[in-house]
Amino acid sequence: MATALRRLAKCSVSARLLSFAGHSRGRRGHFARPCTVVAQRNFSSASTMTVDLDSSTGIAVMKLHSPPVNSLSLDFLTEIAISLEKLEMNKGCRGVVVTSALPKIFSAGLDILEMYGKSPERCGEFWRAVQEMWLKFYSSRLVTVAAINGSSPAGGCLLSMTCDYRIMADNPRYSIGLNETQLGIVAPFWFKDTMVNTVGHRTAEIALQLGLLYSPQDALKIGMVDELVPEEKLVSTATEAMARWFAIPDHARQITKSAMRKPTIDKLLSARETDISNFVSFITKDSIQKSLKLYLENLRKKKA
Numbered sequence: 001m002a003t004a005l006r007r008l009a010k011c012s013v014s015a016r017l018l019s020f021a022g023h024s025r026g027r028r029g030h031f032a033r034p035c036t037v038v039a040q041r042n043f044s045s046a047s048t049m050t051v052d053l054d055s056s057t058g059i060a061v062m063k064l065h066s067p068p069v070n071s072l073s074l075d076f077l078t079e080i081a082i083s084l085e086k087l088e089m090n091k092g093c094r095g096v097v098v099t100s101a102l103p104k105i106f107s108a109g110l111d112i113l114e115m116y117g118k119s120p121e122r123c124g125e126f127w128r129a130v131q132e133m134w135l136k137f138y139s140s141r142l143v144t145v146a147a148i149n150g151s152s153p154a155g156g157c158l159l160s161m162t163c164d165y166r167i168m169a170d171n172p173r174y175s176i177g178l179n180e181t182q183l184g185i186v187a188p189f190w191f192k193d194t195m196v197n198t199v200g201h202r203t204a205e206i207a208l209q210l211g212l213l214y215s216p217q218d219a220l221k222i223g224m225v226d227e228l229v230p231e232e233k234l235v236s237t238a239t240e241a242m243a244r245w246f247a248i249p250d251h252a253r254q255i256t257k258s259a260m261r262k263p264t265i266d267k268l269l270s271a272r273e274t275d276i277s278n279f280v281s282f283i284t285k286d287s288i289q290k291s292l293k294l295y296l297e298n299l300r301k302k303k304a
C-alpha cells in the first residue's frame, strides 16, 4: 500500500507547479481514486491521520496521528503529501489546518530511525519523500495554517514553516525550532531558506548554528509563529484566521504566494538529485551515524 502511494506521489510531481495560480482545474485524472468529500466526513484512508473537510466552509482539518511522536517516516511523509494532493484537487477545498491528534507533540521531526543504519538506497528514497512533502506544502494553492499543539523540533518546525500562518498553543513546556546541529547534522539549504523566509537572515543564522529550540513566547517574538492562544482554542482560532485569507480573491492570493515562494522552490527543483546524493553521502558517513546513535541513546536514556 505504502509503495503504491509512493509511486502515485512520484507521478504527481509534474502537476504540482500547475496548482499555483489557480491552474488546478481538471487535474482529477491524475489520481486513480478521485476524492469525493462529503461535509464533515473523514475521507482519509490512512490510519496515521484524519482529514475532515467541511464543505460548507471549504476548510479541511488534517490531524496527524502517528504515535508516539508523529515522527516523519517515509510512509508517513508519503501519506501526508498524498492527503494534501487530494485536497488540492478538490475544488470545494480552499484551506487546510494542520495539527496533531497526539497530546503534547505536533511532530518530533524526521524519523531518526530512517536515517540511522539504513542502506544508501533507502536513505535516498526517504529524502525524496522529505523533499516531496516540503514541495507540496510550500507550493500549495490552498491557504495552509499550522495549529501547533505541542513540541515541534526540526522537521516538525519545517512542516509548520511551509504553512502560510502559524498559531501555537501558549504552553511553556512546548518548543519549536530547527535543532539539527544539536544532533550533529546540518539543516539542508532549503530548510535554511524556509527559515530565512520566515524569521529573516540574522535570526536564522543564530537559530540554525546554535540549533535553538524556542518556547512559544520566544518563537512569537522572533516571528517563527504568528499567534499564541490557549490550547483549547487552537483549532477554532485557526479556522477563524482562515477567514481573513479567504476574504482575498484566491487568484490574487495564489499568484502572490507563488511570487514570494517560487525562487526558493525552483532552487530545490533544479538541484533535487544533487540534494539527494549530498544527503545520502552525508548521512551514511561513520561520524554522522555515530552522532545519530548517541542522540538516539540519549533520547532513550532520558526516559529511563
Ligand SMILES: CCCCCCCC/C=C\C/C=C/C(=O)SCCNC(=O)CCNC(=O)[C@H](O)C(C)(C)COP(=O)(O)OP(=O)(O)OC[C@H]1O[C@@H](n2cnc3c(N)ncnc32)[C@H](O)[C@@H]1OP(=O)(O)O
Residues within 6 Å of the ligand: 068, 069, 071, 104, 105, 107, 108, 109, 110, 111, 112, 113, 151, 153, 154, 155, 156, 179, 180, 183, 185, 186, 187, 188, 278, 279, 282, 283, 296, 299, 300, 302, 303
Ligand atoms: C553538507 C550538507 C549536506 C546536507 C545534509 C543534510 C542532512 C540533514 C539531515 C536531516 C535533517 C533532520 C531533520 C530532523 O527532523 S531530525 C529529528 C529531530 N528531532 C528531534 O531532535 C526530536 C527528538 N525528540 C524529542 O525531543 C522528544 O522525543 C519529544 C520532545 C518530541 C517528545 O518527548 P517525549 O514526549 O518525552 O517522548 P520521548 O522522548 O520519550 O519519545 C518517545 C519515543 O519516540 C522516540 N522518538 C522521539 N523523537 C523521535 C524522532 N525524531 N525519530 C524517531 N524516534 C523518535 C523516542 O526515542 C522514544 O522512543 P522509545 O524510547 O523507543 O519509546
